[in-house]
Amino acid sequence: MARRRQSVTIKHVAADAGVSLQTVSRVINNEPNVRPEMQERVRASIAKLGYVPSIAAQRMAGRRSYLIVALNDRERTIADWRKREGTDWVDQMMFGGILKCTEHGYRLIVELVDTHSDHIERELLAAIASLQPDGVILTPPHSQNQKILEILDDHKISIARIGSLTDGPGFLLTMDDEHAARLATEHLVELGHHRIGFIAGPPEYELSGWRVVGWKAAMRDAGIDSGGLFAQGDFSFASGRAAAEALLGGDDPVTAIIASNDQMTLGALEVVREHGLRVPEDFSLISFDDTPVIRFSHPPLTAVQQPIAEVASRAVELIISDQAGKKVSREPVVVPASLVVRNSTARRRPALKDTA
Amino acid sequence: MARRRQSVTIKHVAADAGVSLQTVSRVINNEPNVRPEMQERVRASIAKLGYVPSIAAQRMAGRRSYLIVALNDRERTIADWRKREGTDWVDQMMFGGILKCTEHGYRLIVELVDTHSDHIERELLAAIASLQPDGVILTPPHSQNQKILEILDDHKISIARIGSLTDGPGFLLTMDDEHAARLATEHLVELGHHRIGFIAGPPEYELSGWRVVGWKAAMRDAGIDSGGLFAQGDFSFASGRAAAEALLGGDDPVTAIIASNDQMTLGALEVVREHGLRVPEDFSLISFDDTPVIRFSHPPLTAVQQPIAEVASRAVELIISDQAGKKVSREPVVVPASLVVRNSTARRRPALKDTA
DNA sequence: GTGAAAGCGCTAACAT
DNA sequence: ATGTTAGCGCTTTCAC
Numbered sequence: 001m002a003r004r005r006q007s008v009t010i011k012h013v014a015a016d017a018g019v020s021l022q023t024v025s026r027v028i029n030n031e032p033n034v035r036p037e038m039q040e041r042v043r044a045s046i047a048k049l050g051y052v053p054s055i056a057a058q059r060m061a062g063r064r065s066y067l068i069v070a071l072n073d074r075e076r077t078i079a080d081w082r083k084r085e086g087t088d089w090v091d092q093m094m095f096g097g098i099l100k101c102t103e104h105g106y107r108l109i110v111e112l113v114d115t116h117s118d119h120i121e122r123e124l125l126a127a128i129a130s131l132q133p134d135g136v137i138l139t140p141p142h143s144q145n146q147k148i149l150e151i152l153d154d155h156k157i158s159i160a161r162i163g164s165l166t167d168g169p170g171f172l173l174t175m176d177d178e179h180a181a182r183l184a185t186e187h188l189v190e191l192g193h194h195r196i197g198f199i200a201g202p203p204e205y206e207l208s209g210w211r212v213v214g215w216k217a218a219m220r221d222a223g224i225d226s227g228g229l230f231a232q233g234d235f236s237f238a239s240g241r242a243a244a245e246a247l248l249g250g251d252d253p254v255t256a257i258i259a260s261n262d263q264m265t266l267g268a269l270e271v272v273r274e275h276g277l278r279v280p281e282d283f284s285l286i287s288f289d290d291t292p293v294i295r296f297s298h299p300p301l302t303a304v305q306q307p308i309a310e311v312a313s314r315a316v317e318l319i320i321s322d323q324a325g326k327k328v329s330r331e332p333v334v335v336p337a338s339l340v341v342r343n344s345t346a347r348r349r350p351a352l353k354d355t356a
Numbered sequence: 357m358a359r360r361r362q363s364v365t366i367k368h369v370a371a372d373a374g375v376s377l378q379t380v381s382r383v384i385n386n387e388p389n390v391r392p393e394m395q396e397r398v399r400a401s402i403a404k405l406g407y408v409p410s411i412a413a414q415r416m417a418g419r420r421s422y423l424i425v426a427l428n429d430r431e432r433t434i435a436d437w438r439k440r441e442g443t444d445w446v447d448q449m450m451f452g453g454i455l456k457c458t459e460h461g462y463r464l465i466v467e468l469v470d471t472h473s474d475h476i477e478r479e480l481l482a483a484i485a486s487l488q489p490d491g492v493i494l495t496p497p498h499s500q501n502q503k504i505l506e507i508l509d510d511h512k513i514s515i516a517r518i519g520s521l522t523d524g525p526g527f528l529l530t531m532d533d534e535h536a537a538r539l540a541t542e543h544l545v546e547l548g549h550h551r552i553g554f555i556a557g558p559p560e561y562e563l564s565g566w567r568v569v570g571w572k573a574a575m576r577d578a579g580i581d582s583g584g585l586f587a588q589g590d591f592s593f594a595s596g597r598a599a600a601e602a603l604l605g606g607d608d609p610v611t612a613i614i615a616s617n618d619q620m621t622l623g624a625l626e627v628v629r630e631h632g633l634r635v636p637e638d639f640s641l642i643s644f645d646d647t648p649v650i651r652f653s654h655p656p657l658t659a660v661q662q663p664i665a666e667v668a669s670r671a672v673e674l675i676i677s678d679q680a681g682k683k684v685s686r687e688p689v690v691v692p693a694s695l696v697v698r699n700s701t702a703r704r705r706p707a708l709k710d711t712a
Numbered sequence: 713g714t715g716a717a718a719g720c721g722c723t724a725a726c727a728t
Numbered sequence: 729a730t731g732t733t734a735g736c737g738c739t740t741t742c743a744c
Contacts, residue, residue, distance in 0.1 A: 052485035057737035129408035296652030413721035
């Protein structure tokens with residue numbers, strides 16, 4: 001067992017600068033009560049010796065751990081990884097999260113927890129005990145899990161909740177799913193579509209509801225009755241297929257579909273084609289997830305692009321500011337998603353009976 | 357600032373079980389010299405109190421940090437993330453790495469460092485000082501960076517080097533790139549191709565060379581002269597284009613190309629089509645990276661699939677075993693890549709002059 | 713404004 | 729086989 005020691009510690013710096021440990025500590029942490037000249041001297045020694053504080057020691061001494069945990073759903077994340085389709089969500093979280101963390105000397109650790117199990121509490125407590133993170137970024141469906149929120153809050157860990165607006169502790173961040181759904185719907189309306197079906201995500205996800213609201217509102221604004229155009233999905237490919245079958249089944253089938261994630265969109269696409277319809281000539285399709293599968297699909301699909309990296313970055317900022325003791329507004333942070341128009345949406349082709 | 361304390365410490369467990377701290381510590385770390393009944397008693401208390409050791413404290417006391425760092429090239433990783441094409445490499449490393457880490461109470465932290473800069477040394481030392489990882493997983497081109505190896509070795513940090521076989525400290529892991537290149541080449545030979553071009557990756561990557569060797573060997577075994585069929589690339593789309601132009605330019609152009617990564621393959625595909633050739637009817641193409649872009653390309657491309665997750669998992673195993681003081685073989689670990697045949701490779705269509 | 717002392721939770725080395 | 733002691737590197741009191 002190699003007994004590794006820190007090569008340059010605060011002691012070395014103190015000795016080199018000819019000051020006390022305390023003064024060095026103050027400089028490191030940008031605390032007051034240090035004369036500029038002392039500051040300078042200490043900083044010079046730090047630079048000279050290449051000193052970097054040990055986060056383990058900092059954590060031990062009761063200060064911050066400089067660790068932020070990104071909590072993700074184990075089952076879903078692993079399934080995504082296994083498919084090797086470009087998980088996107090975790091990737092993009094890391095993209096935004098790591099870069100922002102680095103700016104502040106923080107690290108991001110991805111933790112997978114089992115939502116469905118009852119041991120979520122045990123898993124979470126274990127993660128907290130071993131890591132003692134300064135903050136946790138929660139993604140749906142964890143963002144609204146009261147048990148998780150309660151535990152984190154009890155431990156005075158800063159919380160950033162992505163995709164949730166329900167009451168409770170923590171900072172709220174959304175991508176304005178309602179507006180995004182509206183954008184998607186309006187795009188289709190402008191292309192002449194009236195029968196615009198919507199495949200919703202599971203109700204356990206708050207954002208599923210927001211998207212439905214946006215779609216319904218846009219439909220109403222366009223003077224279209226959205227009755228019978230709604231289908232419930234569960235984010236799975238199969239549910240996308242089933243929903244599309246339902247929407248295409250009646251005697252007044254839809255001419256366009258907005259599906260709440262990539263898998264359901266792909267499922268719908270398959271069904272649309274089975275019905276002998278071409279995309280986008282005969283049928284328009286919009287995905288609510290701009291993942292690689294969607295982008296490299298044929299045709300490349302029009303999609304709602306969610307700024308996950310940016311949201312993760314903001315989440316990290318909020319946590320760090322909060323931990324630094326700054327007063328941070330609890331107003332929800334909104335980083336709006338946008339619509340990327342590709343080749344799965346086109347002007348509605350008049351149905352035969354219309355032209356007759 | 358909230359002064360967060362461990363809620364349940366080793367002291368509580370010791371008190372509850374009526375033993376000394378040391379005994380608890382021994383039980384936690386599966387050390388000898390504890391009677392089964394004591395073990396039992398301590399474990400019961402641990403379970404009862406829900407005790408989990410603080411890794412910060414464990415690290416402080418000179419033992420392991422239970423942290424493994426996955427070192428990646430900053431520039432390239434960020435570029436991949438920004439493109440949102442499904443980075444795959446980082447994703448897959450996390451997939452294999454995190455799961456294996458979890459089994460042993462370890463955590464994986466992704467660190468990005470700037471290879472090209474001279475401050476790589478400073479960056480690395482800073483990461484070591486602040487994190488004090490037990491091990492580091494190196495990916496190309498870091499795997500063979502002597503400076504990095506030296507620093508890590510000096511700090512007695514276990515090293516897992518993916519894609520390198522050069523001398524130096526650390527465990528070696530490869531996906532048998534030579535064999536993979538051979539597989540790809542043989543596949544094309546079987547389809548009747550003779551003029552099989554190869555676009556190599558930059559020589560800074562050891563595996564670039566291995567792939568070339570595999571291709572050349574397979575060509576030789578098939579009795580084909582590989583002269584003039586080699587093109588140097590640098591993993592960029594543009595270099596793939598340039599290389600393909602060169603290979604298609606002469607009076608005896610290639611009928612198939614193997615490119616050493618996804619971007620170059622895509623570049624080559626573009627050029628092939630500009631030459632009026634259809635894939636796979638007129639031209640066969642194999643990618644040496646089975647990323648989402650390749651899989652969802654049109655047609656879906658035949659590709660070498662690299663078992664990155666599995667390699668990362670093995671890397672973690674090696675590091676953990678090494679840290680546990682076990683004698684671990686320094687023999688290179690080989691997790692062979694495989695060829696996934698899709699629709700970008702087909703039987704060679706006889707050239708006009710052949711049929712004449 | 714600066715320093716000295718105590719202690720965070722744990723393990724190493726040395727008792728017994 | 730078990731307990732005791734002395735730190736690890738840092739921050740937090742609380743002195744000066």
